[in-house]
Amino acid sequence: MIPPVAYFIIFKYVPMVNAVLAFKDYNVIKGIWGSPWVGTKYFELLFQNPAFATLIKNTLYISFYSLVVGFPVPILLALALNEVKNAKFKKTVQMVTYAPYFISTVVMVSIIMLFLSPRLGIVNTIAGTLGFEAVNFLGEPGLFRSIYVFSDVWQSMGYSAVIYLAALAGIDPSLYEAAKVDGANRFQKMVNIDLPGLLPAAVIILILSVGNIMAVGFEKIYLLQNPLNLSASEIISTYVYKMGLLNANYSFATAVGLFNSLINLVLLLTVNAAAKRLSNTSLW
């Protein structure tokens, strides 16, 4: 009991308190508490920074894009799998779509790079034989978001579909029989029975993913970044890392990070409240 509680206090709550650093001028020798207060200086610095608008825009753009694409795909996959009667085929599809989830971020990014490489990548080789010009995919800021989002879908749809499949398996079979008697076809059954059956699980997962919006795939984005695509790929968390740890600008980076966490919290509470109103499902 005591070690885990100590863990949460030390590694989760002490950092929260340490976040007062955002309102101080950090001095290595004096430490967090000895450093002088500077009020909201660093927040003002952030809001006046011309890069700030781009950071916010990129962060929100990437997260909403991945939410819009990434959220429905596992649901559709689960619905489709649920219609399949051939157990062997169903199992194969499930096993295969699930597998990429185990690939690490580093490996995933290097796969993307190998596939999209302008000289040697298979995508450009195929495009070349079809008569298209080679594209430096990762060097195009306009393509960055799609590459990020769709590779994510590729990697995680099978994993995310599991919860929905479980929810579908839990639907009362008598509902299907009733629908059959009423003369519903398969598509109508899917819309009128399966979809409502998935709703509670879907709402919870939606809330959780909104809560993660500002924390969106830092590791992967950081690895995919290069000077050419930076205008579309620099997000708040990568900026915090560079400012804070690489440039040792602790106070400023803490202010940016704190701002990020606060937006996140507000978003989460909002969506949770909305979900409670609309569908009676919520996290608490």
Next chain:
Amino acid sequence: MSKLQSQAGSAVSQRSTIRESFGDRVFIAIIYLILTVVLIAVLYPLIYIVSSSLSSPAAVTSGKVWLWPVDMTLDGYKSVLRNDQVIMGYANSLFYTTIGTIISVALTIMIAYPLSKKTFVGRSPLMMFITFTMLFSGGLIPTYLVVKSMGLIDTRWALLIPNAIWVWQVIIARTFFQNSIPEELSEAADIDGCSDIRFIFSVILPLAKPIVAVLSLMYAVGQWNAYFDALIYLKTQSLYPLQLILRSILILSNSTGNMDVGEMVKQQQMAELMKFSLIVMASLPVLVIYPFVQRYFVQGMLIGSVKG
């Protein structure tokens, strides 16, 4: 769960006794078509990577490989195995994965079990105390400073401790304990004069084998695949886990230059091939146990999704 599935299964067979209408058959055909496309889209890159890793360097770089290996050779793997950095990274990762998993699972169970007991005073405040960390965090820099002030920077502990407990795993474990270990057991043990410690070791842990397996697998996969903590906390190369070494080889492409042209082309082709072999090697431990892992992962997700 299995009961539900078999119910659903019987419903399916009942349905099929009535002849499907034309519209339904078209619908099903479309679904099979879509799923086949999905299957190929997910499978193809995986096959391509494995095939490339087994092909000759020249075939890989000239784009001759598209499905099956061309000029089969194990050269890629041989040169990976000759790379001291990779071997060291492998050893380090094995260490971090083993020790890290033990620490994480132990800590998770230590907190999840009390949380599952209805008699435990302060259960819901403690739960809130934990789940709040999912909603709000101090951020990267303040956490870094804590780790630094504890003197963990550039030690192996930095990868084992600061991220040892995942709240989600605590919730999964708590739900499991709540649903599968009856309250009466601990009452009976109390009456028999069994101490709490003894109760945990001789009653709870044997019953908790499935959840220990689930937690271990999830933590182990997480630890094996992690790189970011190592990136920020470690400076000494000899402590680097495999993922960090992979990053420098695969993504930053730190290969040695200054050779004559013919040699360089060869070197470059070899470097390309090595990337494919490395990808396979790095994913191997997880993929080898994958069929086994998958079952438990699904189980873990399902336990976690039951509302507690």
